[in-house]
Amino acid sequence: MSTGSVGGLLRRHGADLVVLPLLVLLALVPLGPAFGTGHLVAATVGGALLGAGVAVAGAVLRWGASTVLAAAVVVLTLCSALAAPTTAVGGVVPTLATVGAVGRGVVTSWKEIVTVLPPLGAGGAVLTAPYLLAFTGTLVALTVALRTARPAWAVLAPGLVLPVAILLGTAEASGAAVVGTGGALIGLVWARWRAGRVHAGRLRAAAVLVLVGAVAGGGVAAVAPPSGPRVVLRDVLEPPPDPRDYPSPLAGFRSYVKDHRDEAVLTVAGLPADTRVRLAVLDAYDGTAWAVSGEAASGTFRRVGERIEPDLPGGLDRLHVTVGEYAGVWVPMVGRPYDVDFAAPRLGASFYVNRGTGTGLTTVGLRPGDTYELLAAPVREPTDSELEGAPLAVVPLPAARYPEVAGTAAARMVADARTPLAQIRAIESGLQQGYYSHGLEGDTPSLPGHGAARIDALLGGEAMVGDEEQYAAAMALMLRAIGIPSRVVMGFAAPAGATGAQAPGDPAGAQAPGDAAGSVALTGDDVTAWVEVPFEGHGWVPFFPTPDEDRIWQQESPTPQNRPQPQVLQPPPPAPEPPDAPPSDRREVDTDDEPEDDAGWPQALLVAAGVVGGLLVLVSPLLLVLALKARRRARRRSSGTPSQRVAGGWAELVDAAADLGVPVRRGATRLEAAREVAGALAVPPGLAAGTAELAERADAGTFAAGEPDDGAVEGYWRDVAAALAGLGRAVGRRRWWRARVSPRSLRRPRQSRTGPSVPDRRPRAQAPRRERLRRSER
Template sequence: MIAALKDLLSRRWVDVTVLACLVLVALVPFVPVFGSARLVVAALGGVLLGAALALVGAVRRWGALTMLAAGAVVLVVFSSLGAPTTALGGVVPTPETVGAVGRGVVTSWKEIVTVLPPLGAGGAMLTAPYLLGLVATCTAVTVALRTRRPLWALVPPLLVLPTAILLGTADVTTSVPVGLVVAVAALVWASWRTGRMHDGRWLGVGALVLAGLVAGTGVGVLAPPDGRLVLRERIDPPPDLHDYASPLAGFREYVKDHRDEPVLTVEGLPADAQVRLAVLDAYDGTTWAVSDAATSGSGEFMRIGERIEPQLVDGLHRTTVTVGEYAGVWVPVLGRTYDVDFTGAGAEELARSFYFNRATGTGIATAALGEGDTYQVLAEVPSRPSATQLEGAPLADVALPEAVYPEAASVMAAQLTAEAGTDLARITAIERGLQQGYFSHGLEGETPSLPGHGAARIDELLGGEAMVGDEEQYAAAMALILRSIGIPSRVVMGFEAPAATDGPVELTGDDVTAWVEVPFEGYGWVSYYPTPDEDRIWQEESPVPQNRPQPQVLQPPPPAQEPPDAPPSDRQDVEIDDDEPEEETQLPVAAIVAAAVGGLLLLLLAPLAVIVAVKLRRRKRRRTRGSTSARVAGGWAEVMDVAKDLGLDVSRTATRTQAAEEVVAALALPGTDTRRARRTAPVDASTARATALAQRTDAGTFGPTLPDENHVRGYWTEVESTLGRLQTAVGTRRWWRSRVSTRSLRRAGGRKDGRARTSTRTKAGRGED
């Protein structure tokens, strides 16, 4: 066989070399996407393996099915090329490597267009170029060696090139010359292969190639990137930020609930750094929020690859952040962020759910941060330009959504900017004018000041007897005043960092703040702080109350109360319609066998599918039906049912907090079910934070007021996060076994529940009979 391979290669080495090089060059547009030397290894390895497989198949005269089977074996044996970070030493594949590449065959294409470059070599990202090189080279060389139409061998590399361009970036510097090289090289090889290339034409072909390279490079440099079609620019990646409440709406909660408690602990905080939480540029008359991605760049959050920014610069600061009392999806960062690296127990899940917006310099983790989470931020702290530098700089033209601003904003703008002649003077006049107001959080012992920043609250601030509020109201008001006179602006929420120290810095709820940013050409978004000093306190003159009795008026009788709705049933019958037998048709034996095997598999899997469908329907009903408090209680019932499906017996008389502690404690012990051949291993489920969820459930069901829709959405997000962390703790195999368990679908069997029903709405939310 070796002799036959040498003989074939000696006769057809030109075809093998040219086609392999064409595929390799067609993969060049992936270079700016991955930004890692591992790409070269994966692409070159895939091309060499594909060429070797085609040569062996040609010598052994393998058929199509044999070639497919051999390709699958090669893909598995050399799977470390597609997922090097999971292999031993980056070379020896492990079961995790094989599984990652197997998933990457399907999922790596989506990840390439939904993750911000550079992608690096993490996960199974490199599976796509590795698979393209392997399949395209094997197909091209096989066609050239084993068919009478060798020119068809050019089809695979010519398909790889547009694929790599579509999955690449908007940078055309490399794509245009690469396309010309592939086209000219393919033309030369085709002419030579068909015998149409004469000796006198080689010089002209060389000049043509050189001219094409120079022209293509020039076009790539000068061409605007706006007209370039790449998939990552046409795909709106998740998540939808409308599913999360605006962080500015919960501004007063930090001061009220955690005024002296550490919300974040930051180590290595540089001087003059601003801890940024969220950037808000859309106002609907109720709250400042993040606009849609189609309206402006502030809503376009994408997953990151190896790091956020492709190129690192000098003077970067590495800061370690430890989460305290803070809880939410927004990830606090600082300055211009180049990289975010999660550490600690829940690092993998947080990194997998992390999205970043380069336009605003903010990020979110849909798994939600919680107490004890840690991460490192690599960032640059830019200096704020002086008023002299901004004097001649024009405002930048940025796309922002239309803001619904109250009439008081226009009136205040006219008053404060009457003597200002430039945009910078108007901005400064509005900032200084608002700073003449008075400061108050509205807490006990302070001047009354309502929370919120809706249109009515802004009207009260700007049109009342005196301006009284905190950073939430003043930042929202200044941004609206600027919008009313055509100056682009946005609100930023974050934390006011104290002076830099050598050790860790604790940021408390009293350090939460908000400010306004305005864009200038050449300087970017510049910060402004309209909030008055905290020592500016308004002393309201309280007049002596007078006794003015009101005449008695006969009150109408109260309206009749409607009968309460019956709680939704915990289970509904699932109807399975039996398909009518089809008429017998003449089918090949292979089709009959495949249909029989497939039918048997469907028959075996049907009960499991029904169980999963019933549980999904039950979860949807708990999340969407009933009052807001009932939906909160339904979220806790979902967690308890999952625990029951995992084989955990929770006392029915236990409170929610006690039940959460029992779940964590039960998972920490080895399984005691003697019916199983193997006992379940102990599991550390402390990172699931079930106790915190139980406390939040009690607050939503027993609180003095009904929770609003934003609270319910946020609560169910925390439920999903708890279940996700629980899945990570118990492992994929045990988790999926619990998904098809029927323990949570069985009735209680007549056992008495010693715990008194606290309320009808709690019972309805849990879906109990």
Template sequence: MSPYLALLRARWVDVLVPFALVLLALVPLLPVFGTGRLVAAAVGGAVLGTLVATLGAWRRWATLTVLAALLVAAVLGSSLGAPTTALAGVVPTPQTLGAVGSGAVTSWKSVVTLAPPLGAVGNTLTAPYLLALLATVVAVTVSLRTRRPAWALLAPAVVLAVSILLGTAREVLSVPLGLTGALVGLLWATWRTGRLQQGRPVAVLVLVAVAAVGGTGAGLLAPGGNHRLVLREVIEPPLDPHDYPSPLAGFRSYLKDHREDTVLTVTGLPAGAPVRLATMDAYDGTTWAVAGSADGSGAGSGTFTRIGERVEATVPEDAVTVEVELGEYAGVWLPNVGRTYDVEFAGPDAVETARNLYFNRTSGTGIVTTGLRSGDRYSLVATPVIEPPVSALEGAPLARVDQPELSGVPEMVVAEASAMVAAAETPLARVQALVGGLQEGYFSHGLEGDAPSLAGHGAARLAQMVTDELMIGDEEQYAALMGLLGRAVGLPTRVVMGFAPQAVASTGPVEITGDDVTAWVEVAFEDHGWVPFYPTPDEDRIPQVEEPEPQDRPQPQVLQPPPPAQEPPEAPPMDRDEVDAEEEDVPEDEPLSYTLLIVLGVGGSLLVLLLPVLLVLLLKLIRRRRRRTRGSGSGRVAGGWAELVDRARDLGVPVTAEATRREQAREVVESLATGRSTRRRSPRPVDVSGLDTTTLAGYADAGVFGPVLPDETAVSGYWDHVESTEGRLRRAVGRRRWLRSRVSLTSLRKGR
């Protein structure tokens, strides 16, 4: 049997336990990625790290050699970190190396800014791959090459903490995982050091069971609102929906410019299902707008995040695939259907478009920051929203939803809302009272040949609807008005804009024109979600015009020019360069978040990479401090000599452990003078004329075996002598050899 296999056979427990603990610490990332590729990346990285660590222990590699081997292993296994760029998902390509190289810095940002599940998108798997690779190298190396195995548990603990920070908020696995990993690791470390007494395993197993059950129970019974801290909840994606014009502000443009034109062509649209464009729950006195996390609207409005592999983690069996091709439609708002679970773009710009897609799961609204244009194609996996029957809503309470505060609501609208629901006793009755009252109004688009009806839904326009003798408008005004009326009487309402084709076939393409544009209101009911209501009167309900009325027709034509002035938000978001100076608050937040993420990514990667070196330096510092400050005077003097001998061993000087101190002193001087070394490559001889190791050994023997115990002054003086000797030794061997000895594990492997 080869020496390497003999090492693995003799120390398999010391290899297996750190390996398993690192993989256990990566379990919280499973719901984040939601793909088997994560398992491959974690296991593959852990296997490569274990291989490097065991080879380093067998060949007694120095720290720099282990780091070089680690870099080679990371390159060979780079396809695990970016499988979509590798040949057949296995063989690395130059693109794979570039993706993993950049992913060492950027993948951490992607993990916390993309909405789960991430799948194997881009180079996001680089983060768990590097965590597994680096952590196993550190843990297995410490386990095999030191006499303090408990330090090997530090690497899995760090990985578990990072996994929790990169994970999702609603998970209870971290408590039992942390307890199980800690107790198993402590049990192994106790057994490794020979301190596990007979009868203790039973007590430890009982402790493990009680802690795991108690921790899991505490996690399950904890209040749902107390989420743990994760980075994705702290670092908001750099997207403010207010940077883009409200889609409802351009409602009339579809009727004026594209009434007969094909705006969308949809294939596979479920019968009766509308196409949703955007959900709006914020009002500022001028327009209904899409809210999000950037305006502090709270959880009710949801947040816009970049999606990973899918919009939702799981797709129900009854979901359907809907194909969408854009015609005359252009804008940033993504037309979708019902509850969307996945979006997949097609065409030459599909990758770039998908990379700029942000989706708000709570409101079902998508934004493509680079904009959509005629000819773009994509497919949706969605389920249509099923409206509950009225009988099911009769006794249903309203849902508790956090929504942004409204501003600029006219007082007469609030007064009208109270009057309309005065006789209603249930939530459904209040909604029906508002819908019925508004449907008593009249319908008009205000176009040529229609009754006068101004566009827009600002405060003055909606106040005019409730104060004029004739309430008149179209879906834009009635939906906007009901949204305000409902909020005024305590109803959780939001306004939705979209398209409702007149006839929908179960299969085959459906052409949606500008005349199909519509808007409606949704009210949140407990156990039923957001239920749609349509307050707009029938299109054939138009005001009857008296004979003298035609004389007043020129008036609407005089007033008609103002509507274009009410639609400045239709300016493309790409033209915002001219107003950057007025919106300095947004650019200040975005670079800060990105800078913080880059600093965290670079700092975290460097910290993990330098963790072996820092750990070795820390162990040596603790050992030196213990030798100098603990024990009796004679013990501290002996510790000073032991410290000097360990420095010599780290330099590659062969020192016999069983020899006397004077013999060891001669061995140090002779080995340095002749170039003898335990290393494979013998160093050059050095000048040892300035070393007085023999005198130092004599002082140590006198302090240990002398008739009088050394006092504090003697101990301090001896350690000063040791430090001066180390300084002369450092100058003799040179800076490079001395620095390499500082990170050598030789003295940590040897017994004291």
């Protein structure tokens, strides 16, 4: 590459080398909110510069397409640290891990962008997609501008990059009007200038036009109301996992109390006072269990990028969670989570979160000993005075199949309530009048579960007895029955007075990770469940219908009294009946009551199956021969041109003769073959004449100038079938069936069959002279 050639190219195409990379970078601006990191700028600007360098080198050295492609692959690999900075040394020098990550990112980064919640950050190889878009868009645009006769078409490259960036971005459209208007005007002016329609003296006016258009577009975007949400792929795609694939955690409520009542299930450092740990939000009921729905907003879980929420406000609580006897896919969360940092990489790679419900899950599941740090904001619960008069929020919830007793009991409890809050409180206080029991040894009997039968027994039995599982499930169903939206939440509640929070003044409000001081051990006895109802302006508000644990039901059992009965003279017992004499002959014994011996049936079936299986094995070669001949016959009749199908019909007749043991002389014409077969089998004269006619019709259909129609072909095959039936009658049934299962015709090479297997499509005048003479003699 000479310095003069490069300098000349820069002088002639300096505007192209500035405008086109700028347009590509403007097209990638919609990706900014999705990544939320400065590494995106480095990846896109670096990719654009590298693409420009390869395009200039290709134009100066006049590389072909394959050479340009090879150079692009080498450059992308050598500079792969731009796409995976976290795997490079110092974020600059690529390693083998960097190259491997970017290689995988070429395929996987597109999916990660639309399935991971923003901000995506720079972890892994998620920057590979914008890196490739900047590089490829700039390379294509400059190559078209520098090496083609229509340089204005180069604006198509950034024009294609823009919709891809919008689809991969977020619904946030801040600055989109300014960027879009400015980019469109710059591209339009440049394209007209490169096409020779804008003189150099008017470039200043064009620049003013671009500036005014960008400002005007920004002003319109600032004052105009939004026309609707931007359509992006992350809002259209439904990524895994589906929470319906996992069992309801509420179904295992009693196992915590029964198996780990005094054992630490979770240990939380930094837990604020009077704070509940949220495990799962359940809003779907199918008559058996409350579960997480897969159709409403609560069932949408997304991958987490750099953190759960884009911005981190002050005053967040920092908690350190150590998993004890807990095991499951649901990740215990507190308040409104902003960020989660797992110690085990397997958990971070499989973590999904639902921002609306503040819950998370990991597809690989938590195990004892796992730890993670959680940044969360405390959620304040509104008072009744604040809720009074507030309308219920309208939220999408799946239909619940509640038992009839839920509606009856709810109607009885809310008879005097007029407002939604009064109705909720009436049901809550009504259920609190029940009795508490886990149903363990020494407790009042109380069955686990919260299916329709268990709820019916709770609300319609002699007394309401249960624990948080039954009362929370019942209240949510009763509220649904009277038209109030509700859901069940399962989690853990710290014992009264226990707290792991540090003294006020710490901005994180947290305990140092791993410090045992200030930690709260949550045991299986701390498992709980409650009900939440949505209010406008307040979100989901919790309610607690479970009675106090000291409300224990004592079933009253009256002491039986002794009431002496008057003595009555009893009659004497009846005389015993004489015993039956044993039969003198064993044949006289009654055998009607003896059980039938059915043990022989399975053995008989096995014997029959063995016999049938053996017969099938013996006759399988014959069945295979019949199947192969049927397949050959079907292919000959339906495949190929009409002339080939006619030739196939004659071949079927010749093969039948071969199976009967009549060899056809090699090289004989069809008419000669028909005479030889008729003479060898001593067929009746009528059948011999019919066979000769079939040979002549096969010759006519094969060597005629035109193709026979489908009707003629089907008629020929019907006559072949009739001739075969006549051969069967002529040779006898036994010989005919032996011929049908004979593999002789399957072994014969195609070249030995009479007549050409592939018809000669040459014109009639160019057919072999010998064949024309034979037809004239006939």
